[in-house]
Amino acid sequence: MGTLINKRLLLGVTGGIAAYKSADIVRRLREAGAEVRVIMSPSATEFITPLTMQAVSGHPVHQHLLDTGAESGMGHIELARWADAVLVAPASANFLARLAQGRADDLLSTVCLATEAPIAVAPAMNQQMWNNNATQSNLAAVNKNGIKIFGPGEGSQACGEVGPGRMLEPADLVTLTSELFATGELAGLTVVVTAGPTWEAIDPVRGLTNRSSGKMGYAVAEAAAEAGAKVILVSGPTTLTEPERVRTIRVTSAQQMHDAALAQAATANIFIGVAAVADYRPAQTASKKIKKTAERITLELVRNPDILADVAALKPAPFTVGFAAETDNIEAQARQKLESKKINLIAANRVGLDLGFESDENSLLLVEHGQVTELPAQPKPKLARALIRHVAASYRARSGAEIYQLRS
Ligand code: PMT
Numbered sequence: 561m562g563t564l565i566n567k568r569l570l571l572g573v574t575g576g577i578a579a580y581k582s583a584d585i586v587r588r589l590r591e592a593g594a595e596v597r598v599i600m601s602p603s604a605t606e607f608i609t610p611l612t613m614q615a616v617s618g619h620p621v622h623q624h625l626l627d628t629g630a631e632s633g634m635g636h637i638e639l640a641r642w643a644d645a646v647l648v649a650p651a652s653a654n655f656l657a658r659l660a661q662g663r664a665d666d667l668l669s670t671v672c673l674a675t676e677a678p679i680a681v682a683p684a685m686n687q688q689m690w691n692n693n694a695t696q697s698n699l700a701a702v703n704k705n706g707i708k709i710f711g712p713g714e715g716s717q718a719c720g721e722v723g724p725g726r727m728l729e730p731a732d733l734v735t736l737t738s739e740l741f742a743t744g745e746l747a748g749l750t751v752v753v754t755a756g757p758t759w760e761a762i763d764p765v766r767g768l769t770n771r772s773s774g775k776m777g778y779a780v781a782e783a784a785a786e787a788g789a790k791v792i793l794v795s796g797p798t799t800l801t802e803p804e805r806v807r808t809i810r811v812t813s814a815q816q817m818h819d820a821a822l823a824q825a826a827t828a829n830i831f832i833g834v835a836a837v838a839d840y841r842p843a844q845t846a847s848k849k850i851k852k853t854a855e856r857i858t859l860e861l862v863r864n865p866d867i868l869a870d871v872a873a874l875k876p877a878p879f880t881v882g883f884a885a886e887t888d889n890i891e892a893q894a895r896q897k898l899e900s901k902k903i904n905l906i907a908a909n910r911v912g913l914d915l916g917f918e919s920d921e922n923s924l925l926l927v928e929h930g931q932v933t934e935l936p937a938q939p940k941p942k943l944a945r946a947l948i949r950h951v952a953a954s955y956r957a958r959s960g961a962e963i964y965q966l967r968s
Contacts, residue, residue, distance in 0.1 A: 563786065563804060564738045565593030566941055570677075572648035572668040573613065574655040575603025576717040578684035585649055585730045586616040592734055597622065597639065599668045601655065625750035636667055642676035644942060645740050648672075648685030649710075650727045653695050659707070660698035672707075678740045680708040682733055687723025697860045710736045741945075745952035747788030752828045752878070753781040754821055754835035754867065756796035758814040761849040762859065763846035774798030775865075776883075777834035779944035781806045784832075787948050792828070794820045796835055814838050814864035816917060825871045825878055830955055832881040833868045836917070840864060845968060869901040879955045884908040885916055894927040904928065906953060907947060911934040925952055 569589055573582045582598075589596050598613045599622045610621040648655065648668065654670070659681070664670040672679055681702065689695055690712065703709055711728035728736070757779020760768040774795060781793040782803045794817055802808040809824070811817045814837045825831045838965045840861035850857070872880040880903040884894045887910065894908035908925045909916045913926060916922055923937040924947060935946050 563593065564589060565742070565804075566732070567594045567741065567826045568642055568644045568939075569594045569596050569737065570599065570643040570646045570671065570675075570940075571596055572599045572601075572646060572651075572655075572672075573604040573608070573640045573767035574601045574648060574650060574652040574668070575606060576650040576652045576684045576727075577607060578650035579604050579607035581727065581730055582649060583612050583616045583749070585647075585733055586613065588730050589737070589893065592738065592888055596916040597642070599623070599639070599671060601652075601666060601668055603652070603654075617632075622667055625670055636670045637674055639667075640671045641938075642678075643671075643677040644945075645677050645737060646672060647673060647682065647733065647737050648680070648709075649682035649733055651681035652691075653685045653689045653698075655685060656681065656695065656698045656702060660701035678708070679706075680710050680740060682710040682711045682727050682738065683725070684727035685712075685725045686717060686719050687721050687725045690723070708736075734745045743787045743949070745787040745949060746784055746830070746933065749789045749829040749955075750792070750827065751781075751784040751830045752792045752794065752821060752824045753777055753784065754794045754796075754817060754837070755781065756798040756800075756835050756837045758796045758817055758864075759812045760814065760838045760841035760864075761812075761845045762842050763848065763850045766850050768838055768841070769797075770838065772796070772798075772836035774800050774920045775918070775920065775940050776922060776944070778803055779940040780832055780834055780947060782941065783944040783948040784830075786945070789830070789950060792824045794824065794835075796837075814841060814867070818865045818867045818870065821867050822870060822874075826874060830881070830951060831871045831878040831950070832883075833867075833871070834883050834952075835867075836885065837867060838864055839959050863912075865900065868903060872902045875877045879904050879951070879958060881951055882906045885911040887911060890925055891927060891932060894925065898927055898929070904958065905951065928954065944948070 573579050586596050596617045600618050613621045658669050664673050682938050692809050694927050713726040714724045715726050716722050731824045754772035757770045759770040778800050781791050785791045785805045793806050793808045843860040843862045868882045882903050886893045894906045898906045905928045921937050924935040926933040
C-alpha cells in the first residue's frame with residue numbers, strides 16, 4: 561500500500577448530495593499526512609459551502625477557470641503541476657460525461673486535462689443514471705484514458721431508491737487514493753540507496769562534511785519502497801526521520817558508508833548513490849581535541865574509496881545509478897562520471913548556493929549511454945518518483961536485453 565505522507569492531493573467536488581461527505585474526505589486525507597487543495601464546481605457549492613471546505617483543508621477553495629487573482633498564484637496550470645494525484649469525489653454523471661469528452665470549460669475539467677498526476681473519480685448518482693448506457697460508455701472512455709474509477713457502492717440512496725451509485729465511504733476512498741502511489745514498478749526487487757553527507761573526523765569535535773541534508777536520498781528511498789521494492793537506505797548523518805517501510809542503516813564516515821553499501825549491494829538488483837560522499841578524509845584522526853597553540857597547522861588528506869565505482873565493479877553488479885552535483889557543463893561532466901565509474905545511469909543536478917543541496921526542490925538530467933532525459937524542477941518527493949519510474953524502465957530494458965543475449 562502507498563502512503564499519503566507529504567503527498568499533494570487535489571480534491572475535486574462536483575454537484576451531488578454526497579458532497580456533504582467531501583469535508584470528511586479532506587479531514588481524513590490530512591490525517592493521513594497529505595496536503596489538500598480543493599476545487600469545487602458551481603453545483604457542488606449548492607450542497608456544501610466553499611467556506612466549510614476552506615476550513616477543513618486550510619486553503620482557499622478554487623472555483624473559477626478565469627480568475628485574474630488565481631492566475632497569478634494557483635491558476636489551472638499551477639494546480640495541475642502542484643498535484644501528486646487528483647481525486648474527484650463525488651463525481652456526478654454530468655462531470656463524467658464532460659471528462660469523457662475531454663472538455664476544458666471549467667476549472668476542474670481543465671486541471672484534469674492539464675495534469676500528469678494520476679486521476680481517480682468516485683461516482684455518485686441515482687442508480688438509474690448509473691445504469692444508463694450513456695453513463696456506462698462515458699465511464700469506459702474515462703477508464704480507457706487511464707483514470708481510475710473508485711466504486712460506486714450499492715444500497716439505499718438519498719432519492720429513496722436502492723441500487724448501485726452510492727459514493728464509497730471516505731475511509732475507503734482514502735485507502736484507495738493511497739494505493740494510487742503503489743505502482744508496483746519495482747515489485748520483487750531489492751534497491752540500495754545511499755543518502756546524506758559523510759563526516760570525516762579530524763578530532764573528537766571537528767570534522768569535514770558538506771551541505772547535503774539527505775532530503776533527495778530519503779525521497780528516492782521512499783519512492784522505491786512505494787514502487788514495491790525492498791529498500792535498504794544507507795544514510796550519513798542527517799536530522800531526517802527514517803522513512804517507513806525502509807530498512808535504514810546509519811553510518812558516519814565514507815569508509816563506513818562504503819562497507820555498509822558494498823555488503824548490501826552484493827545481493828541488490830538496483831543501487832542508487834545519492835549521498836554526497838567526502839572524496840578525502842584526514843590521514844589521521846586525533847584522539848584528543850586539537851588545541852589552538854600553533855599559528856599554522858597542516859591537515860593531510862587521503863582519498864576515500866569510491867563507493868559507486870566499487871559497486872559497479874561487483875560481479876554480478878546491480879543496475880548502478882549515480883548522482884552528480886555540478887555547477888557548470890552539467891551533461892559533459894555527468895557523462896565523464898558515467899564512463900569513468902562504469903555505471904548505468906547518472907542523475908546530474910545543478911548545485912549552487914540555493915540549489916540542489918538542502919533545498920526542497922531539485923531538477924535532474926538523466927544521462928545514460930544512449931540517451932539524455934530531463935526531469936524539470938519540482939519538489940524532491942515528486943522528482944524522486946519520476947526518477948524511480950525512469951530507473952525501473954531502464955532496469956527492465958537492460959534485463960530484457962540480457963535475457964535476449966543469452967537466448968540468441
Ligand atoms: O541531500 P540534499 O540536501 O537533498 O542534496 C542532494 C544532493 C545535491 C546531495 C544530491 O542530489 C547529489 O547531487 N548527490 C551527489 C553529490 C556528489 O557528491 O556528487 P559527486 O560528483 O561528488 O559524486 C558523484 C557520485 O559518486 C555520487 O553518486 C556519489 O554518491 C558517488 N561517490 C562520490 C565519492 C565517493 N567517494 N564515492 C561515491 O560513491
